[in-house]
Amino acid sequence: MDFIYFALGKHSLLIDINDISCVTCSSYEEYLEHKTVPDGFIIEGNSDDVALEVLKKLRGASDTFLCPVFLCEHTGKLFDMLSDGKVSSLEEAAVQSASLFQQQMRLHHDIDDYTENALLRVLAYLFLRPKTVVLPFQQWNHPHLYSYPLLEVLAGDEQGGATLVATLKNRKFITATELVDRVRHCPACNYAHFNFIDVCPECNSIEIEKKPFLHCFICGNVAPQEQFMHNNTLTCPQCMGQLRHIGVDYDRPLENYICKDCDCLFQEPDVVAHCQHCGKRNRPDKLMPWPVYAYQSTDRVTYAVRTGEVDDVYSLFDELQNINPVHFNYTVDWLLKMCQRYTDELFSLVGIRVKNLSELYKKIGRYRLIELVDGYISRIRETVRVTDLMTRTVTDVIWILLSKTDSSGCDIIVSRLMSLQSLTIQDEGVQLECEVVTFSAPDNMIAGETGEQLLVRLEGEIA
């Protein structure tokens, strides 16, 4: 076995061992001069920063990202995330590397794919280390407060952790295991750095002051407590009555704050979140909650790395210029409410589920399936209007929202869509098989049903 031993200022490892060759380097640049990829690396050094830099470079390079990298003494969350752990001797490193090599034999071996495809690099890493948990790393100066260093380093995209996680999750390569935290993002710039300030609910001024107010029961006077205080007793400045017992002689009325700008009295100040990045002020309930999870790889990783195919066949339909499902749901909900309120409002909804996509993938292969789907998509695009909205849900149903279309108009569209299926017949005798569900408002409306409930109900019909 060949090892590269990075002795970055410190040199404690015994490297003169039979059967294991070990070359010592004092920097990453020195290693590059060797122009060979060893079986593993060991890093030791005085400074955590230098060691981390080397570790990141190894994990980021397309030829070494999969190699076992061991540490001699560094500790810290980042080291745990990026390395294969600590070793105290070369033999130990050799033993631990052996199991990784066995797994590595099962990998897809087109090196160009790894160079080009960042996602494949991540998947290969996760495949070789199935117990790896992709952990979020808390960073006060990160725009989102959390990053996924392992994914970012492997993919060579320093700020792209969240996007990578979303992609991996959508394609079901990873699944959430534990909710670590929940942060909120600015709806304008997506940053998570806020200053929460209390402001006057009337004029939004931050010049507010908390002042306890008293209400004298004797004369009804309401004034700040400081005006009542006199020689360790409370005396009403208006009626000069002595206020002795809370609830009997006086009470605290609701107003507790005073705005120095507009003199408004109020009990609870408004709280606004001031984004430290874009400067926009938002109400806290308008911030976008973002759950931060730890993730574990799924079985799909195995298939993808052994074939080199990482695309989700269903994602082919994303070519439809879909809108976000959340927005789609919202629009359906809004249109339902419009239909309830205005009699002349109408719209239709078509749900399509392609039943045999996985089957086709196996029978005709990836490239022909892409062609098939591309053709189908371009025909769907021709069938619907520019003003119609489309989305694809996580459960792989394609929804088309036909605005200003009644049930008869909808039927025409559906018949066209159905006829498109026959154009996809292949030599093997297989074709895209779709199931369709339709809905027209106001004809098929159920009183009180929300957009989300409606979509769930319709989806059940083509499940």
Add this chain to the structure above:
Amino acid sequence: MILEILAHAYHTLILLLLSMFRHGLELFILKFVPFFIFLEMPVYLLVLIGILKYYSKELTPALENPAFLPTVSCIITCYSEGEDVQITIRSLCEQLYMGRIEIIAVIDGAHQNRNTYSAAQEMKAYFRDKPRRILRILPKWQRGGRVSTLNAGLQCATGEIVINVDGDTSFDNDMVYRATRQFINPNVVGVAGNLRVRNKNASMVTHLQAIEYLISIHATRTGLSEFNLVNNISGAFGIFRKAFIQKLGGWDSGTAEDLDMTLRIKNYFARHPDLRICFEPRAIGHTDVPTTFYDFFNQRLRWDGDLFYIYIRKHYLSFNPRLLGWKNMLMQLLVGMLFQIVLPFVILFYSCYIFAVYPTGLVLAVWALVYLLYLAITIIFFFVSILLLSERPWQDLRLAPYLFIMPFFTFSMRIWAAIACMKELFMQSHLDSTMAPWWVLKKGKF
């Protein structure tokens, strides 16, 4: 027949009153009320002199040290008060005192008294923005009685001064400031707080109790305090120097733990003549009293029985000048033993005797005379209290019409005290108190 008796009584009364002028006042007094002259009168005079002494001191108040701000722990003994406990907690939180106040709500039997427990919990939010105010809630899941509640609170208390209060008592906002002023004197170990009746407008019996509290607590204790003779630090509102009562081992088991604590402190008076128990008339608490005669007499059955239990069963050895000092021992004998235990029996048996021996008309005439005498005493004390002591004179003045009923009320209380003592004597009623469960009380030594 009845009219005849009343007419006879009226004529006799007129004759008796006229004899006062014919034969001289001294003879009249010596003839009819020697007991009053030799025993009660000195006490009344002592109290009046004490009040005047206090009043004259108040005219030229000494400089108080406003920087003396010790941490104060208020132990609230809660049981089944429910939401009323929130009034107590709130009134303690709203104190104007600039020092730190730690409020410890100890809920006895928190399992059964979930309402009280959750009512106390609800108050936590109220303390959020209150600097120097801390609320601790201490649920005692298993019921153990008042003494265990107080001792549990004492265990948690971090303050130099400990105030024990009832869950149905609330306070004026200068109470803590006033109470702590007494402790500037390092010899003061306990302060009795002043109690007023919170629900005095509820019924006639509450009005009468309001007068009773005004005279027997506000006026009497103010007077006695001037001579370091305070008879009791009420369980509903007592203030102590924590280090001292910790040395005493906290509150002792059994009922009437307040009188027991007072006597145990007083037991050091002979050996440490500088020690003081004061009464602070301006540290004011407002408490709920029974609203019906039935509840009132039930309460007094317990109180008077407990008095007998404490004086006769538990603390008979305390009546020793080497413990209490001569001054306090005489006072305790006179006010404690004689007035509260012996006198009720004397009144009871004497009343029966004269009814049996003398004509009814004469008896009624003598009683009418006694009534007039006690009415006069009550009126004097009432107005002295209002003029010299009361911080709410106009409010107290509204009680005046009830003064005419007070002598009857006091008389019935005395008779009832005799019955309570007999109950305690023969049935050991202190072992069956609502203040603690029986399985706790029966383990007591007395």
